[in-house]
Amino acid sequence: xxVISHSADSFRNLKDTHIExxxxxxxxxxxxxxxxxNIIESIWLFTGCYSFRTHxxxxxxxxxxxxxxxxxxxxxxxxxxxxxxxxxxxKDIVLNGVACESPRAMMGRFRAVVFSPSTLSxxxxxxxxxxxxxxxxxSLIKPNYAVIMSRYLRTLNxxxxxxxxxxxxxxxxNILDTWDDALATLGASIIDYRLGYIESLRAKSAEIYxxxxxxxxxxxxxxxxxxxxxxxxxxxxxxxxxxELHSTRESDLKKxxxxxxxxxxxxxxxxxxxxxxxxxxQGQKRSGALALKLGEASVMGETTGxxxxxxxxxxxxxxxxxxxxxxxxxxxxxxxxxxxxxxxxLMRSENGKVFEVIxxxxxxx
Ligand SMILES: Nc1ncnc2c1ncn2[C@@H]1O[C@H](COP(=O)(O)OP(=O)(O)OP(=O)(O)O)[C@@H](O)[C@H]1O
Ligand SMILES: [Mg+2]
Numbered sequence: 001x002x003v004i005s006h007s008a009d010s011f012r013n014l015k016d017t018h019i020e021x022x023x024x025x026x027x028x029x030x031x032x033x034x035x036x037x038n039i040i041e042s043i044w045l046f047t048g049c050y051s052f053r054t055h056x057x058x059x060x061x062x063x064x065x066x067x068x069x070x071x072x073x074x075x076x077x078x079x080x081x082x083x084x085x086x087x088x089x090x091k092d093i094v095l096n097g098v099a100c101e102s103p104r105a106m107m108g109r110f111r112a113v114v115f116s117p118s119t120l121s122x123x124x125x126x127x128x129x130x131x132x133x134x135x136x137x138x139s140l141i142k143p144n145y146a147v148i149m150s151r152y153l154r155t156l157n158x159x160x161x162x163x164x165x166x167x168x169x170x171x172x173x174n175i176l177d178t179w180d181d182a183l184a185t186l187g188a189s190i191i192d193y194r195l196g197y198i199e200s201l202r203a204k205s206a207e208i209y210x211x212x213x214x215x216x217x218x219x220x221x222x223x224x225x226x227x228x229x230x231x232x233x234x235x236x237x238x239x240x241x242x243x244e245l246h247s248t249r250e251s252d253l254k255k256x257x258x259x260x261x262x263x264x265x266x267x268x269x270x271x272x273x274x275x276x277x278x279x280x281x282q283g284q285k286r287s288g289a290l291a292l293k294l295g296e297a298s299v300m301g302e303t304t305g306x307x308x309x310x311x312x313x314x315x316x317x318x319x320x321x322x323x324x325x326x327x328x329x330x331x332x333x334x335x336x337x338x339x340x341x342x343x344x345x346l347m348r349s350e351n352g353k354v355f356e357v358i359x360x361x362x363x364x365x
Contacts, residue, residue: 001074001075001076001110001111001306001307001308001309001335002021002023002074002075002309002335003021003043003072003073003074003309003335003337004020004021004073004074004075004080005018005019005020005021005071005072005073006018006019006021006039006042006043006070006071006072006073007019007070007071008038008039008042008068008069008070008071009068009069009070010061010062010065010067010068010069011038011041011042011060011061011062011068011069011070011087012035012038012041012059012060012061012062012068012360013034013035013038013062013359013360014035014038014039014042014062014360014361014362015359015360015361016361017035017039017360017361017362018362019039019355019362019364020353020364021335021337021353022335022351022352022353023335024332024334024335024336024351024352025331025336025338025346025351025352025353026335026336026337026338026352026353026355027338027339027340027343027346027352027353027354027355028040028337028338028339028340028355028357028362029339029340029341029342029343029346029354029355029356029357030341030356030357030358031341031358032341034357034358034359034360035357035359035360035361035362036313036339036357037053037116037313037314037339038360039337039339039357039362040114040116040311040312040313040337040339041053041060042070042085043072043112043309043311043337044112044114044311045060045070045085045091045103046070046072046074046083046085046093046106046110046112047106047107047110047111047112047140048093048103048104048105048106048107048108048109048110048140049107049136049139049140052114052116052118052119053116053118057087057088057089057090057091058089060087061087061088066088067086067087067088068086068087068088069084069085069086069087070084070085070087071083071084071085072084072085072110074110074309076109076110076111076306077109077306081095081096081109081110082095082096082097083095083096083106083109083110085103091103093105093106095109104146107139107140107143107146108140108141108142108143108304110309111140111141111300111304111306111308111309112140112308112309112310112311113137113293113294113296113297113300113308113309113310113311114293114311114312114313115289115290115293115310115311115312115313115315116311116313116314117313117314119133119289119293120285120286120289122269122288122289122292123269123276123277123280123285123288123289124276124277124285127226127264127265127266127267130266130267130269131262131263131265131266131267133267133292133296134194134197134198134267135149137197137201137296137299137300138193138194138197140300140308141197141299141300141303141304142193145190145193148186148189148190148193149190151186152183152186152187152190152261152262152263153263155179155182155183155186156183156258156261156263158179159176159179159180159183159258160256160257160258162175162176162179163176163252163253163256163257163258164256166253167253167256173249173253176245176249180242180245180246181242183241183245183258183261184238184239184241184242184245185238187237187238187241187261187262188236188237188238188241190262191237191241191262191265192237194223194262194265195223197299198221198222198223198267200299200302200303201221201292201295201296201299202220202221202222204294204295204298204299205219205221205288205291205292205294205295206218206219206220206221206291207295208290208291208294208295208298208330209271209287209288209291211326211330212287212290212291212323212326212327213287213323214322214326217271217272217284217287218271218272218273219269219270219271219287219288219291220269220270220273221267221268221269221270221292222267222268223265223267223268224265224266224267224268225265226264226265226266241260241261244260244261245258245260245261248260269288269292271284271288276288282318283318283319283320283323286318286319287319287323290315290327294310294327294330297310297334301333301334307333307334307335308334309334309335309336309337310331310334310335310336310337311336311337312331312336312337312338312339313338313339314339314340315327315338316340316346328346
């Protein structure tokens, strides 16, 4: 999969930009605040996922305009395709001349992996950020996962609303039976997808991290069952979840929310066997987040049979020369869009194009 060209207008500060992309390396450089991340962000939105910076459409539209536009020509599923996006009050995408029902319809049609400064929160942030890492990747690899996830969250919200009504004595506890049944079925499916994905990601990210650190450090990830009993081997996940939902009803009633289920799970990340959240240095956290993202790209390519586009925003800072060198070499298998302030470190790569961004306009150098 690769981007052939990309244009954007009135997308944040971007003014009628156009990039004819190189099939391998695309370096986007410029001073701070010129629009580099805006380009990465507008390419990313064609995956059908939310922006990595905001969920609000109005923030994506230039302050002085009513509507932002972007267009992506890309090669996927063995053919050239075109997607056009308009962002106003809503985000509307037309793929190959046909209007998508929602941006989500793009999931699996154009696949990318993005690393941005906010990706660092995967290692140091809340469990929700780590779940998001898994959920976004799985939604792009298996679009059906996103459908199941959204049904699960809807059912969870309904159960939480019912818990409040039971607390107010409007209903009896038994009314939860139907919702627990549905939650256990959907939740088991989510956990099953996640465990399969983590197994592949674990091996890849450990291998990449070892390369980044010149085999000096080790990296590991494990799925962690937040409020649910550890699920091992052949045990029926649905049954375990159902039992948990039943046994935690009384305590849920005190807390007024549902505690058990994949919405409370997490990912344990370790560097040299120690919890990365607490012990890893800045550079190690960044290396870990990168290993997870490049691992994601690798798993995505293997699972779907088509390599995703890799978007790297401000990735090299805080990394020593050895780590930077390994990453640049490792990127060889993908089409990459990488931003930086000073292109001289990346210029070593001869196989690519360089674009300069100044005040929201882009020119090839
Ligand atoms: N909705 C908007 N309308 C107009 N301008 C905006 C909007 N949102 C952001 N901007 C502007 O876009 C500019 C570029 O932002 P961007 O994040 O792409 O910079 P950058 O080149 O990546 O900088 P850095 O190197 O600091 O990361 C900023 O000056 C910002 O004020
Ligand atoms: Mg930026």
